[in-house]
Every structure is written in structure tokens, then in C-alpha cells.
Amino acid sequence: MTLPPQTAASMMDRFLRPPETYAETAADALRVIGVLGVILAFALFDVTDAGILAFALPGVFAPRFIGLRPSLDITVSVTLLIAAWSNVFDLYTSIWWWDIVVHLVLNGVLAAALHAFLVTQSVLPQPGDPRPIATVGLTVALGLAMASLWEMVEWVGFEYVTQDIYVTYADTIGDMAAGGLGSLFAGYVVLRCRLTRIERCPDL
Numbered sequence: 001m002t003l004p005p006q007t008a009a010s011m012m013d014r015f016l017r018p019p020e021t022y023a024e025t026a027a028d029a030l031r032v033i034g035v036l037g038v039i040l041a042f043a044l045f046d047v048t049d050a051g052i053l054a055f056a057l058p059g060v061f062a063p064r065f066i067g068l069r070p071s072l073d074i075t076v077s078v079t080l081l082i083a084a085w086s087n088v089f090d091l092y093t094s095i096w097w098w099d100i101v102v103h104l105v106l107n108g109v110l111a112a113a114l115h116a117f118l119v120t121q122s123v124l125p126q127p128g129d130p131r132p133i134a135t136v137g138l139t140v141a142l143g144l145a146m147a148s149l150w151e152m153v154e155w156v157g158f159e160y161v162t163q164d165i166y167v168t169y170a171d172t173i174g175d176m177a178a179g180g181l182g183s184l185f186a187g188y189v190v191l192r193c194r195l196t197r198i199e200r201c202p203d204l
Contacts (some may be wrong), residue, residue: 014067023070027063033185034060037081041088042084049088058086066117068195076113079106081103103147103175108182108189111143115186118142136187143183147176 018035019025034057042050049069059080063073082104086092115138124138125131158167189195192197 009182011065011067011094015061016062021070023074026137027070027077028075030074030081031060031064037085038165045088051083052087053084056080062117063113065130066113066120068093068113068116069195069197072109072113072116072195076109079109099171100174102176103150104182106182107143107147107150108184108186110146111183112186112190112195114142114146115139115190120196132191135191136184139187139190140180143186144176148178148181150179151175 019028034053038050038053038057041053062079063076068076079102081108086098086102092102115124119126154167154172
């Protein structure tokens with residue numbers, strides 16, 4: 001879908017706007033850390049590790065375009081960077097429960113961010129009453145869709161990049177279930193909290 005010119009312009013304006021608070025500066029610092037991490041991984045580890053970290057960068061920069069509040073911006077970047085570096089240090093295989101926790105938290109965070117983006121593009125209505133179930137349901141649906149895409153990417157990586165990626169039927173279903181639960185929590189947050197600088201805050 002092609003965005004209207006004014007929408008594209010406003011997204012670029014949000015991205016180029018200088019930080020105004022310490023929290024916004026911290027969020028931008030995390031983006032710098034993300035880029036430096038890719039360079040560091042390429043120099044000290046291998047191309048696959050650098051590629052995994054680079055794969056997280058669009059998600060780290062996206063909150064700037066969306067205009068997320070600094071708290072959610074920081075949360076998105078931190079969780080994405082932790083998820084990516086967990087691959088580099090093999091935490092998913094060395095700690096049996098780590099994969100579930102990352103899917104639970106990151107899937108929920110990304111579902112909230114995607115919901116906020118669709119609101120800014122007027123694809124979805126402003127969250128809040130009088131349709132709280134619809135708001136939560138849409139957030140869960142977005143989260144499950146991203147969980148499915150995530151598992152597809154893992155399978156492609158296992159089949160065509162490296163078999164070090166842990167992919168089994170039980171792992172796939174468990175990851176998607178954890179992602180769906182995290183998205184359910186995210187739906188409540190979307191319903192009750194203002195996620196961007198431009199949306200209205202629901203009546204609590």
C-alpha cells in the first residue's frame with residue numbers, strides 16, 4: 001500500500017526530529033549501539049552473527065518513524081537487541097526457558113508497536129472504549145501474525161543458512177503460544193496507554 005505524500009512526509013519528520021528529552025536521547029543511543037553491534041559482530045564473530053544483528057536494525061529504527069513514546073521506543077530497542085544478541089551467545093540453547101521469555105516479551109512489544117503504527121496511518125481506530133475487545137483482539141491477531149512470520153524466518157534460516165538454528169515442531173508451537181500470550185498482555189497496554197506522541201489518550 002502506498003502511503004499518502006503527507007503521511008510519508010510526517011513519518012520522515014518524526015525520524016529527523018532531534019531528541020528533546022533524556023529518554024529520547026537514550027532511545028537514539030540504543031540505535032547507535034545497534035549499528036555498532038553489527039560492526040563488532042562482523043569483526044569479532046562471523047557473518048551469520050552480524051546478519052542476525054543487522055536483521056534487528058529495521059525494528060530498532062522503526063519507532064522513530066512511527067513516533068512512539070520514548071518509553072516504548074526504548075523497550076522495543078532493548079528487547080530486539082537482547083533477542084538478537086541471545087542468538088550470538090547461544091542463550092536459546094544453553095538456557096531452556098530463555099526462548100519462551102524472549103518470544104513472550106518481544107512479540108508483545110512488537111504487537112503494541114505495530115498497532116500504534118497502524119493507528120498513526122488511520123488503518124485502525126484510536127484504541128479505547130467503546131470497543132475494548134476489538135482493540136485487544138486486533139493486537140493479539142497482529143502478534144500471532146508476526147509470530148508466524150518469525151517462525152517462517154527461523155525455518156528459512158535453518159534450511160538455507162545454518163542448522164545451528166534450533167527448529168522443531170514443539171519449539172515452533174511453544175514459541176507461537178508464548179508470542180500470542182505476550183500479545184494478549186500488549187492488547188491491554190494498547191487499550192489503556194498512549195503509545196505515540198500523536199494519538200489521543202483513552203479515558204480510563
